Amino acid sequence: MDSVNSSPVHAAKKGPSIKARLSNAFVSLYEINKFILRFFKEAFLPPFEIKEVMRQCYETGVRSFTLITFTGFITGLIFTKQSRPSLANFGAQSWLPSLVSIAIMRALAPLITALIAAGKVGSSIGAELGSMRVTEQIDAMEVSGTKPFKYLVCTRVLATTIAIPILSTYTAFVALLGGYLNVATNEGTSYTTYWEQVFEPLTFVDFVSSLAKAIVFGFTIGIVGCYQGYFSNKGTEGVGKAANGAVVTAMFMIFVEEILIVQIAGWFR
Amino acid sequence: MEKAKADIDYNDPVITIRGLEKSFADFEVLRGIDLDLYQGENLVVLGRSGTGKSVLIKIISGLMRPDKGEVMVLGKDISKISDKELQELRIRIGFSFQNSALYDSMTVRKNLEFPLVRNRKSLTRKEIDQSVETVLDAVGLSHTINQMPAELSGGQRKRIGIARTLILNPEVMLYDEPTAGLDPITCIEINDLINEVQQRFHTSSIIITHDLTCAKNTGDRIAMLLDGQFQRVGLFEEVFNTLDARVKPFFEYNFIQ
Ligand SMILES: Nc1ncnc2c1ncn2[C@@H]1O[C@H](COP(=O)(O)OP(=O)(O)OP(=O)(O)O)[C@@H](O)[C@H]1O
Ligand SMILES: [Mg+2]
Numbered sequence: 001m002d003s004v005n006s007s008p009v010h011a012a013k014k015g016p017s018i019k020a021r022l023s024n025a026f027v028s029l030y031e032i033n034k035f036i037l038r039f040f041k042e043a044f045l046p047p048f049e050i051k052e053v054m055r056q057c058y059e060t061g062v063r064s065f066t067l068i069t070f071t072g073f074i075t076g077l078i079f080t081k082q083s084r085p086s087l088a089n090f091g092a093q094s095w096l097p098s099l100v101s102i103a104i105m106r107a108l109a110p111l112i113t114a115l116i117a118a119g120k121v122g123s124s125i126g127a128e129l130g131s132m133r134v135t136e137q138i139d140a141m142e143v144s145g146t147k148p149f150k151y152l153v154c155t156r157v158l159a160t161t162i163a164i165p166i167l168s169t170y171t172a173f174v175a176l177l178g179g180y181l182n183v184a185t186n187e188g189t190s191y192t193t194y195w196e197q198v199f200e201p202l203t204f205v206d207f208v209s210s211l212a213k214a215i216v217f218g219f220t221i222g223i224v225g226c227y228q229g230y231f232s233n234k235g236t237e238g239v240g241k242a243a244n245g246a247v248v249t250a251m252f253m254i255f256v257e258e259i260l261i262v263q264i265a266g267w268f269r
Numbered sequence: 270m271e272k273a274k275a276d277i278d279y280n281d282p283v284i285t286i287r288g289l290e291k292s293f294a295d296f297e298v299l300r301g302i303d304l305d306l307y308q309g310e311n312l313v314v315l316g317r318s319g320t321g322k323s324v325l326i327k328i329i330s331g332l333m334r335p336d337k338g339e340v341m342v343l344g345k346d347i348s349k350i351s352d353k354e355l356q357e358l359r360i361r362i363g364f365s366f367q368n369s370a371l372y373d374s375m376t377v378r379k380n381l382e383f384p385l386v387r388n389r390k391s392l393t394r395k396e397i398d399q400s401v402e403t404v405l406d407a408v409g410l411s412h413t414i415n416q417m418p419a420e421l422s423g424g425q426r427k428r429i430g431i432a433r434t435l436i437l438n439p440e441v442m443l444y445d446e447p448t449a450g451l452d453p454i455t456c457i458e459i460n461d462l463i464n465e466v467q468q469r470f471h472t473s474s475i476i477i478t479h480d481l482t483c484a485k486n487t488g489d490r491i492a493m494l495l496d497g498q499f500q501r502v503g504l505f506e507e508v509f510n511t512l513d514a515r516v517k518p519f520f521e522y523n524f525i526q
Contacts, residue, residue, distance in 0.1 A: 047390075128374075131373075135368060135370060136367075136368060136370040137371075137372050139327075139332055140370040140371075140433075141383075143331075143359050143362065144359065144360070144383070144384040144388070144437070145360040145387075145437075146383070146387040151387075
């Protein structure tokens with residue numbers, strides 16, 4: 001994904017000064033806020049592009065499904081395996097399902113889902129809208145009296161905001177299955193007992209904060225991808241930059257949001 | 270094909286531009302443009318690359334904002350109207366892009382019906398299909414209906430692009446270099462198409478081009494954009510009956526003596 005920035009030409013060029021970078025950062029912060037406001041202004045006015053939102057949800061799911069299944073399962077399996085020795089020191093292997101479930105529900109599932117989706121979905125949104133901008137397809141929509149912002153941006157942002165929480169739930173499920181595989185082979189725990197132990201330590205706050213995270217991450221991925229693509233610079237290089245920028249910015253923001261939401265959830269525990 | 274006599278109403282301007290200026294950073298592209306486009310007329314805009322021809326029609330269609338001056342399109346001042354009015358106005362203006370700008374994730378059929386489906390909600394499926402077939406037939410590309418834009422040649426893309434703007438029956442057409450990069454035969458076909466659109470739908474058009482054959486065959490009047498202003502406007506013969514060194518090369522290059 002870094003190919004644009006690490007090409008020899010770019011490496012040789014001297015970057016802008018720190019001051020210029022800072023002022024750029026503030027300008028983009030202002031611009032992206034304007035973009036978000038515009039989303040809220042247009043997304044909830046009729047006509048609702050329900051068909052297009054559904055199609056984009058499907059795209060989001062399809063694009064990340066395989067990788068999420070794989071990563072989720074492996075994460076659950078490895079996490080359980082690696083945690084066992086520490087618990088075994090206290091003779092507390094029976095707590096393993098509870099530990100795994102807390103780790104996955106509270107932290108891992110939304111985060112893994114969001115990072116993968118940022119890479120798979122965010123980048124393709126950035127590239128797609130970027131190339132539409134560059135080849136004047138967005139202008140063409142504009143002059144034919146259709147609102148490209150609503151049709152292209154609002155639908156994609158809504159779609160990621162809806163799809164990421166669903167995917168995140170699915171990630172939690174496969175990760176816990178991974179955990180089960182390990183627990184079952186080592187401790188011989190039965191399937192029903194495992195799930196009972198999984199749900200036992202989880203509180204209402206856990207579910208809500210996990211869901212909130214996934215929603216916020218989904219929104220972030222959609223907004224950042226669309227913003228990068230919609231305002232991408234002319235030229236094919238602009239498309240690459242839009243895709244790259246979509247991933248890097250979204251990942252950064254996801255980590256910041258993770259910290260914030262964990263803090264806020266802490267007040268309710 | 271010789272151009273048939275057009276039915277032009279010189280008392281009814283559909284586009285009136287006065288004192289239009291536009292710069293990018295400190296580069297003044299348009300420096301006081303005055304222009305009238307009359308009902309039913311084909312006006313050809315000639316000019317060197319980078320003189321701001323595309324910028325001019327982007328301003329007319331509201332894609333760019335003018336810095337200064339008045340741009341009246343179909344009776345509305347383009348820089349003073351609301352978003353809603355602009356959207357309604359745009360449906361009455363067709364814009365054929367320099368690079369076609371087809372939606373490459375959609376088939377030809379979807380490309381053509383997109384403006385219809387989204388602007389005329391009351392149409393039935395049958396009416397939509399009917400309109401799509403009619404415009405495709407008008408540009409002579411009925412067989413491409415289920416193809417993707419990537420599978421079309423440059424000339425075909427151009428014609429689909431024109432068909433997509435025709436489907437809303439625009440009162441004004443803006444063609445950005447309709448014949449650029451095409452072979453002579455396709456050029457002639459496009460010129461004929463432009464004239465046919467003028468005759469059949471009684472549209473008024475601005476045609477941007479470098480191609481003097483296109484200018485001669487489609488234009489009722491020619492306007493020469495030089496140094497950010499229209500220096501010479503009139504009939505083809507009037508515009509080129511000059512010794513101006515900035516105008517002559519156009520003529521000499523296009524019509525090898
Ligand atoms: N969005 C933009 N930002 C900055 N400068 C621009 C922009 N659009 C056009 N320009 C500048 O305005 C000038 C005129 O551009 P324009 O595209 O109108 O040229 P043109 O007359 O259509 O040329 P061509 O015949 O090559 O299409 C160019 O020098 C270009 O650099
Ligand atoms: Mg141009």
